[in-house]
Amino acid sequence: MKKLLTLTLLTIGLSGNALAEGVAYDPYEGYNRFMFGVNDRIDRHFLSPVARGYRAVTPRPVRSGIGNFFNNLRDIVSVGSNLLRLNISKAGSDLVRVGINTTFGFGGLIDIASEAQMPNNKNTLGDTFASWGWKNSNYFVYPLLGPSTVRDALGNTITSVYSPEKLAFGNGAGYWAATGVKTLDTRANLLDLTDGVNQVALDRYTFIRDAYMAARAKQIGTTLPGSEDDYVPSFEEEGGNTGNEAAAATEQPSAEPVTTTQPPADSVVNSTTSAADTPADNTNSGRPAPNTIYEEILSR
Template sequence: MALACAGQVLAEENSQDPYEGFNRSMFAVNEAIDKYAAKPVAQVYDNAVPLPVKAGVGNFFGNVGDLWIGVNSALQGKFSDAGVDIGRLLINSTVGIFGLFDVASELGLEKHDEDFGQTLAVWGVGSGGYLFWPVIGPRNVRDTAGFGVDSFVDPVWRVERVSVRNSMVALRFVDVRASLLPADKVVEEAALDKYAYIRDAYQQRRRNQIFDGRPPRLDD
């Protein structure tokens, strides 16, 4: 009986992560990149840059993304949310001085988190197998395709001057990595298998995002 239950659990894990061998190899590559490059730079940035400046950087890039968030809200049929997203963009781009200050949140306009991967899920596209990509991080097949669309329409990637574009991309990456530094210790202490911990956390988070925090109950 115990062997049968264990076999069933293993089969379920394999169905969620059919490319586990590839993923663990890519995870190891990512860990090396993070250890020797991304994390040290993020730590220097976090320690050297004043908090108001870091807040302004995060607000600026968040404002840049609000237009595409609004488009995805509309594509998912959430037109009220889309109106809020566009309202945030207009207010923060003007009163908030090009998004450096999040005035819209102070006025009660909630920031949403929508991307094309979530839109595909709402349209009924299956998730496909789990994937882990260096630098990009955890995705599934559907979200990898969605990430490609998100990147294609991203205003930062559309900046024509290469030096400015690359600087903005690098700054955003470092800012995001710095924001994750507090979570590093939690993951290290909680995870016997860091790869599996991140995979499961990603899948649970994406499910909550797709269902706006109200996912249907899974069958036992």
């Protein structure tokens, strides 16, 4: 999990009515609300206070180095994901990033590749599944990790079994220590963003769910799922273009099908680019825009 924020509610089509009606992609709401409550209590009573202490006592350069180290390991996941998508160019670029940062960046503590403006193709196994046709997936709250989808939860579970952290630290105490530091550093980086969410006068579960799903749909270049239950196009459909056809039929600007003005859907995984290309709207000054928040979270 590892920048997962400026559009307003209107920009992504999440008005008050949309928030109330957009439940087609949450058929497991009973479980999801329960797990959301569990995760929230753990975060409020343990993880968030510890993260605040960590941020207070750890110098910014040290935190930057820790973040760079784990981002370098994420590039290894991106290599495998892009290979599975047969995107040899991006896989090669990711591999070069890992090589440069590991060799000349003291094991990845310094992000030399980004300083050299090398492409950053961060993506996950969930992005690979989406590029294979599993674009629409129902909302799912992952224990401890929070907002996800069935598709992405499956991808994250597989990745956790074969994680680069295990490659670097083995399966013993070193791995669990590294996982703890990674979790703490990620949570500390998101404190300001999540504090903003907590100030929004809406049902927090609904707000977070719809914000996450809108940002994730934009990332993979599709629309929010409708009544389909984890719909995967059949091989009889031409090119599995159901997501793009649905996008063409909607008037939501953020759900437009991928055209020549955007990368193809199977490459829209770098949310930093998407957020940067989005015009800011200051009408909700002081209130974080929901999909902007989760574009930031998803890219971490």
